[in-house]
Amino acid sequence: MAGEAPELSAQERAGKAFPVSWDQFHRDCRALTWRLNEVGPFHAVIAITRGGLVPAAIVARELGVRVIDTVCIASYDHNKQGDLQVLKGISEAAMKLGGGTGKGLLIVDDLVDTGKTGKLVREMLPDAHFATVYAKPMGRPLVDTFITEVSQDTWIFFPWDTALSYHPPLRDGAA
Numbered sequence: 001m002a003g004e005a006p007e008l009s010a011q012e013r014a015g016k017a018f019p020v021s022w023d024q025f026h027r028d029c030r031a032l033t034w035r036l037n038e039v040g041p042f043h044a045v046i047a048i049t050r051g052g053l054v055p056a057a058i059v060a061r062e063l064g065v066r067v068i069d070t071v072c073i074a075s076y077d078h079n080k081q082g083d084l085q086v087l088k089g090i091s092e093a094a095m096k097l098g099g100g101t102g103k104g105l106l107i108v109d110d111l112v113d114t115g116k117t118g119k120l121v122r123e124m125l126p127d128a129h130f131a132t133v134y135a136k137p138m139g140r141p142l143v144d145t146f147i148t149e150v151s152q153d154t155w156i157f158f159p160w161d162t163a164l165s166y167h168p169p170l171r172d173g174a175a
């Protein structure tokens with residue numbers, strides 16, 4: 001309708017930016033693995049796609065886990081959260097390894113924000129261990145292990161979603 005304020009995306013509502021480089025992300029994943037190493041061993045890693053694929057590869061490599069499965073969930077379209085859609089569930093083989101409830105399985109995602117995605121996967125695997133690299137306060141109670149907490153009004157920019165670009169000097173009005 002004319003005159004109505006345009007709806008803000010989750011990223012715009014967040015306000016603060018937290019850009020993460022590949023280097024930083026790799027370091028944070030290794031730090032996460034140090035903590036997980038005290039909790040395991042794990043029979044398999046379940047990556048929540050797509051963001052969970054990158055930390056899952058690093059964590060699985062460090063922990064020596066070779067069985068990796070995915071649960072494919074779509075929610076944010078660019079930066080606005082819609083209804084969650086499970087595009088692919090957990091495989092029968094991974095379910096079997098976790099005794100049907102996820103015991104001994106490690107779920108990995110890049111972050112929890114509102115916690116909606118994590119909640120859905122936890123319902124599928126109630127006894128699994130859930131780890132993320134970053135956590136915002138709303139989603140934090142759902143996670144068993146994470147490395148860095150950022151405020152709810154922060155948007156995390158991952159290296160696979162960003163590229164280096166020119167930034168004008170402050171003097172010329174850059175924010």
Ligand SMILES: O=P(O)(O)OC[C@H]1O[C@H](OP(=O)(O)OP(=O)(O)O)[C@H](O)[C@@H]1O
Binds near residue numbers: 051052073077081113
């Ligand atoms: O805690 P929530 O509010 O549910 O948000 C967290 C989820 O959102 C992002 O995934 P997204 O749905 O954007 O898909 P992607 O991993 O394919 O980028 C992120 O990778 C988490 O999986």
Ligand code: HPA
Binds near residue numbers: 076113155157158
């Ligand atoms: O802060 C975020 N960054 C990137 N993707 C996301 N999906 C939910 N929250 C975020």
Ligand SMILES: [Mg+2]
Binds near residue numbers: 049
């Ligand atoms: Mg995701």
